[in-house]
Amino acid sequence: MSELSNNYFVSVAEIAAKLDQATHIAQQLSLTASNARAVALRAGERAAGFRPLTDFIDRLAEITIKSSKNINKLAAALSQTSADKERADSAITHFNIVFTKAKDSEFIHSLDEVFERCQKKQQQLNQSYKRQIFRLSDELAMLSSELRNAVILATLSRVEASQAGIQYQDALINVADNVEGAASKIKDHIHYSQQMVSILEEY
Amino acid sequence: MKTQKLFESNSHTWLMFGRDDEKPNEIIDTNQYIVISNKNALLMDPGGIELFSAMLSAVIKQLPADKITHLFASHQDPDIISSLGLWDQALPSATLHSPWIWESFIKHFGMNNITYSAIPDEGSSLKIDQVTLEFIPAHYLHSSGNFNVYDAEAKILMSGDIGAALESVDAPLYVEDFDEHIDKMKMFHQRWMPSNEAKNDWVRRVRKLDVEMMCPQHGRIFKGDNVKRFLDWFEALEVGLVSKAKAEA
Numbered sequence: 001m002s003e004l005s006n007n008y009f010v011s012v013a014e015i016a017a018k019l020d021q022a023t024h025i026a027q028q029l030s031l032t033a034s035n036a037r038a039v040a041l042r043a044g045e046r047a048a049g050f051r052p053l054t055d056f057i058d059r060l061a062e063i064t065i066k067s068s069k070n071i072n073k074l075a076a077a078l079s080q081t082s083a084d085k086e087r088a089d090s091a092i093t094h095f096n097i098v099f100t101k102a103k104d105s106e107f108i109h110s111l112d113e114v115f116e117r118c119q120k121k122q123q124q125l126n127q128s129y130k131r132q133i134f135r136l137s138d139e140l141a142m143l144s145s146e147l148r149n150a151v152i153l154a155t156l157s158r159v160e161a162s163q164a165g166i167q168y169q170d171a172l173i174n175v176a177d178n179v180e181g182a183a184s185k186i187k188d189h190i191h192y193s194q195q196m197v198s199i200l201e202e203y
Numbered sequence: 204m205k206t207q208k209l210f211e212s213n214s215h216t217w218l219m220f221g222r223d224d225e226k227p228n229e230i231i232d233t234n235q236y237i238v239i240s241n242k243n244a245l246l247m248d249p250g251g252i253e254l255f256s257a258m259l260s261a262v263i264k265q266l267p268a269d270k271i272t273h274l275f276a277s278h279q280d281p282d283i284i285s286s287l288g289l290w291d292q293a294l295p296s297a298t299l300h301s302p303w304i305w306e307s308f309i310k311h312f313g314m315n316n317i318t319y320s321a322i323p324d325e326g327s328s329l330k331i332d333q334v335t336l337e338f339i340p341a342h343y344l345h346s347s348g349n350f351n352v353y354d355a356e357a358k359i360l361m362s363g364d365i366g367a368a369l370e371s372v373d374a375p376l377y378v379e380d381f382d383e384h385i386d387k388m389k390m391f392h393q394r395w396m397p398s399n400e401a402k403n404d405w406v407r408r409v410r411k412l413d414v415e416m417m418c419p420q421h422g423r424i425f426k427g428d429n430v431k432r433f434l435d436w437f438e439a440l441e442v443g444l445v446s447k448a449k450a451e452a
Contacts, residue, residue: 087313091292094256101260110267111259114293 150183288313368422
């Protein structure tokens, strides 16, 4: 896990990148579900208990992909807001230097209007930023909660795999491992993103 | 940052801003110029982002910000116009005059409010109040789309990188001994200017103008006979060189 970047707009881009990885893992999870379905079909009656589980794996993959994509969009929008915010903050900083350096100028007040406009823009961006952070945080919590089901799903899959007979047992246990592994990796990315988001909330 | 008056008449004033002793050492010193007419002003090559606060502070001591209705960027380089994103906030109603070929490039510096007025290759003129300013083609000197600004009344040519010299911030404003000055600008012209043909074309064009003062974006201003000396020297100089320029520098 890398350190949180000193620049919040870089951190937001890093979150977007992390969640992009989560989407790819979720796509692999979807492949795992297809594979599991094929194995369960071949195993016939002995894997009858496993077949409904493949639907759950599918659903988990689907939810994760959908949510990851949504989070990705939110993170991308937040990334844009952060870059705009950085630019607005920079303009305010520059104007403040001018107000100090040229405070005695008879024309200094000719900057008042643009300065007020910049401040207003900065406030709007701050509000958007907070709103987007909140939505991102919410969406991450929802996905994290969905992924708790993956552990149960993996456990159930192992139980059903043990009933499928020696020929198919290993393949189905492998499916369970894949589900657990993928969910665990995605959870790591989400956890990392949640940590970053909680720090970003302070900006 | 120092401010120097170069010309004054009933209709307008030319000011130069530069020799910024507070600028970070790593960035090249630049000269900025402004033409102030009755109700408007044209700020030329306003400079890099690092210079913005110093530049606006200097400008605001001379005129109200909203009087700057026009900006000019001779070409697309960062030391010329990377401050655009901030000027865009300071002067939202202004128009930026710049070579047409750089429009979609320069906008990368951030331009949401300012209007871009594309200068065609053959040049154009701008009238602000009673003052007419000519955008004189100076392509490939050094940028492939590049203009100077000429004021026939003031007899001033803002020559951008042509005539530039790499000097310290405490260098005098005017070239005093032309021969001594050659060393400070030779490598710059040989290395940054790529085309002898473009150079000679520009020299022919400028010889037809009545120039009393030639004002580059870096270094010192050429006055009177030194303008002609520069044109003669530049005409004879072979440009577009790398190794030779380095070896002689």
